[in-house]
Structures are given as C-alpha cells and as structure tokens.
Amino acid sequence: MQKLIVANWKMNPISAKEAFSLAKKIDAGIPKKKNIEVVIAPPFPYLECIKYQVSSIKLGAQDVFWEDKGAYTGEVSPTMLKNLGAEYVIVGHSERRRLLNETDEMVNKKVQASMKAGLKVILCVGEPKRATRDMRQGIKEAKSFVKRQLQRDLKGISKSHVANPMSLIVAYEPIWAISAGGAGKPDKPEDAAEMIRFIKQFLTTHYSLLATPVLYGGSVNSSNVRNFLQYEEVDGALVGSASLKHQEFKKIIAAVSSVAYY
Numbered sequence: 001m002q003k004l005i006v007a008n009w010k011m012n013p014i015s016a017k018e019a020f021s022l023a024k025k026i027d028a029g030i031p032k033k034k035n036i037e038v039v040i041a042p043p044f045p046y047l048e049c050i051k052y053q054v055s056s057i058k059l060g061a062q063d064v065f066w067e068d069k070g071a072y073t074g075e076v077s078p079t080m081l082k083n084l085g086a087e088y089v090i091v092g093h094s095e096r097r098r099l100l101n102e103t104d105e106m107v108n109k110k111v112q113a114s115m116k117a118g119l120k121v122i123l124c125v126g127e128p129k130r131a132t133r134d135m136r137q138g139i140k141e142a143k144s145f146v147k148r149q150l151q152r153d154l155k156g157i158s159k160s161h162v163a164n165p166m167s168l169i170v171a172y173e174p175i176w177a178i179s180a181g182g183a184g185k186p187d188k189p190e191d192a193a194e195m196i197r198f199i200k201q202f203l204t205t206h207y208s209l210l211a212t213p214v215l216y217g218g219s220v221n222s223s224n225v226r227n228f229l230q231y232e233e234v235d236g237a238l239v240g241s242a243s244l245k246h247q248e249f250k251k252i253i254a255a256v257s258s259v260a261y262y
C-alpha cells in the first residue's frame with residue numbers, strides 16, 4: 001500500500017502568495033516514485049488557487065460541514081470542497097474539538113456527509129494525556145479513549161459506506177504529542193505502532209474494515225518520521241508545523257519514500 005503524508009497547515013501561512021509559493025516548492029520536490037501520496041490541507045481560501053499551482057500534490061480541506069447547502073453561515077459543504085478540487089478532508093481534529101467544542105456527534109455527521117459526497121475522510125482520534133509513571137496503564141487508558149471516540153465518530157458507518165479502502169483513513173494523533181498546545185514531544189514509535197495496531201484490529205472486528213489506513217500525527221519531523229514509518233502498520237504521517245518549512249517537509253517526503261515499498 002502507498003504511504004500517505006498529509007500536511008495540515010492549520011491557520012497558516014498568512015498570505016495567499018506565501019501559500020502558493022510553499023505549495024509549488026513542495027510539489028516540485030515530490031519524487032516520481034509512486035509509493036507515496038502527498039496531501040496538502042491548506043486553509044479554505046487557498047484551496048482552489050493552489051489546485052492550479054501543483055501537479056503531484058493532492059488537496060485536502062481541514063474541516064467541512066455536514067449539510068450540502070443552505071442557511072449555515074460560515075460553513076463549507078462537502079460538495080463545495082469536491083468542486084474546489086479537494087479529494088481529502090480532515091475531520092475531528094483535536095484543535096477543533098478543544099477550541100470549538102466539536103462533539104463526537106458533530107464529527108460523526110461530518111464523516112457521513114463527506115463520505116456520501118465522495119471525499120476521502122481523515123478522521124483524527126487521540127487521547128488528551130498519557131500517564132507518565134505507568135506506561136502500560138497509560139496505553140490501556142489511551143486504547144479505551146480512542147475506542148470510545150471511534151465508536152461515536154463512526155456510528156452508522158458500515159463496510160458498505162466505505163467505497164474503497166481510502167474512503168476512510170484514521171489519524172492517530174495523541175493530543176499531548178502535538179507540537180502546539182501539547183507537550184510537543186512525539187509519541188514513542190513503538191507505542192504509536194501499538195495504538196495503530198489496536199485501531200486496525202478494532203475497525204476489522206467491529207466494522208469489517210480490513211484495510212483502513214492509519215496514520216500517526218504529533219511532532220513528526222524529518223529526524224523522527226522514519227522511526228514511525230518503519231512499522232508496517234503505520235501507513236503514513238499527519239504533519240503540522242514541519243509541513244510549513246518546505247526543506248524540512250521535502251526531507252520528510254524523501255524519508256517516507258525511502259521506507260515505503262515498491
């Protein structure tokens with residue numbers, strides 16, 4: 001399976017000019033090997049124009065609303081995103097859950113509406129903190145937290161909704177490992193791999209989803225990405241701040257491409 005690298009630019013950069021220039025530089029550095037897919041999720045206003053600046057990068061949005069059109073001030077619908085050229089959409093990012101009180105119920109509606117519109121959903125899950133003294137206990141608690149999130153966020157979703165394995169992607173992003181707002185220290189690769197194995201097992205057992213890609217996110221950079229991706233079960237990375245520096249992001253892409261098969 002291809003490895004997936006998703007750049008979540010969050011609310012950056014400040015101008016369209018910088019966004020286009022960053023996207024173009026990243027696009028130019030994507031290796032011709034087809035063993036990776038690189039997705040950029042810029043802020044909404046830059047989506048359409050970036051589409052015309054790039055040839056190898058796929059586009060994603062950072063959020064979506066669950067209705068298709070109507071009186072929903074400020075919202076953007078799944079079909080609008082599709083029409084703008086987005087193939088992917090990030091749903092349920094912890095920053096939206098925390099800062100905007102996005103609930104699992106809202107996340108679930110977004111997942112359903114996006115899938116219906118044919119967008120590839122990147123569903124973010126992850127526990128707020130991990131016990132530091134007793135790691136085994138911390139991982140046990142993290143598993144039950146993530147399990148609860150998946151049960152609520154994927155309510156009503158069954159194998160029949162998942163048109164192809166890429167229709168649903170899960171990003172495991174422990175909140176405490178995110179560079180902004182968290183402690184800024186990445187998870188241990190072996191613990192992240194254990195969590196990802198657990199997520200895959202859960203999706204297989206409860207949703208018959210045998211091939212859902214699961215990414216790791218949280219303080220990924222060019223020095224540590226290989227440590228995560230060396231685990232076969234880690235299908236890629238969701239990258240925040242390091243995706244805003246084009247040299248650094250290019251190194252991440254090169255590192256992932258070097259560990260990906262075929």
Ligand code: 13P
Pocket residue numbers: 008093173177178179180217218219220238239240241242
């Ligand atoms: P950082 O890579 O900056 O820790 O951000 C992770 C993230 O939130 C990506 O969605």
